[in-house]
């Protein structure tokens with residue numbers, strides 16, 4: 001997203017690589033066709049329990065996608081990534097993120113909140129209901145995917161931490177461990193580590209906002225932000241911060257990574273908006289991955305990434321050309 005954050009052409013996808021995903025889709029159709037959903041629920045409950053023995057996960061599917069939008073093949077969603085801690089290339093995270101150790105995973109909770117301290121993330125998730133959400137993911141580089149996530153509504157997690165009445169924003173910080181994250185040892189990213197993102201508290205509490213612990217019915221792969229990451233589907237992908245180790249509540253707007261790096265290019269809000277173009281990428285349309293032999297699958301971009309009906313009210317009265 002800096003000058004070096006340019007998108008390469010999406011790799012040609014061999015049909016052999018798509019097999020696993022088409023069987024995933026067929027299983028879904030089968031389950032839906034039976035009118036039960038039980039098979040899928042059991043399948044995901046089983047894999048969610050793999051996350052941690054301590055996690056008593058129950059699965060409540062709630063899908064917000066129109067049925068004609070196709071899920072991006074798992075192979076693509078887990079091999080074409082942005083995770084600059086492992087390099088700026090799209091293939092770097094899948095190649096190097098295994099160097100990050102995710103067990104144990106401690107998380108610091110601080111600021112305007114009752115339940116301050118350091119916790120194992122599984123402790124924070126204990127007893128919360130894991131849901132499936134199929135969401136569009138729209139990168140500011142103008143490519144997009146459709147991904148089935150599993151996770152807990154962020155609101156459920158934050159509520160149990162008990163923000164004080166002074167809390168207006170919540171900040172999230174990614175792991176900073178240069179020994180295991182080679183991009184943090186490199187000068188090329190230009191990023192002042194660690195990666196920080198944040199939301200207004202009402203955005204964080206919105207029912208669409210997810211703390212994801214899995215995708216495609218499996219634990220999150222490291223390159224997608226293991227063991228847990230944010231998913232905010234109506235905002236550009238850079239708001240969906242990965243591998244979170246700090247949750248901080250504050251009165252003031254956080255200084256977030258991309259906004260600090262280039263404030264004229266990346267706003268704090270970063271709501272998907274086809275009417276406000278980035279200096280290098282028109283945001284009017286997007287390439288839905290994967291493309292095919294016959295073209296790049298370009299589709300129009302929708303305000304709030306298609307979630308306007310649910311979230312536009314959060315911004316009533318705000319000038320979204322100024323607060324981009």
Ligand SMILES: Nc1nc2c(c(=O)[nH]1)N[C@H]1C(S)=C(S)[C@@H](COP(=O)(O)O)O[C@H]1N2
Pocket residue numbers: 077080081082083084085137138139140174195223224225236237238239240241242243
């Ligand atoms: N810590 C961290 N989180 C991050 C990023 C990053 O570089 N570091 N990249 C962001 C960007 S630009 C996008 S588009 C999404 C990509 O998520 P995905 O690789 O799971 O598709 O992660 C976001 N979260």
Ligand SMILES: [Mo]
Pocket residue numbers: 082138139140141236237238
């Ligand atoms: Mo992105």
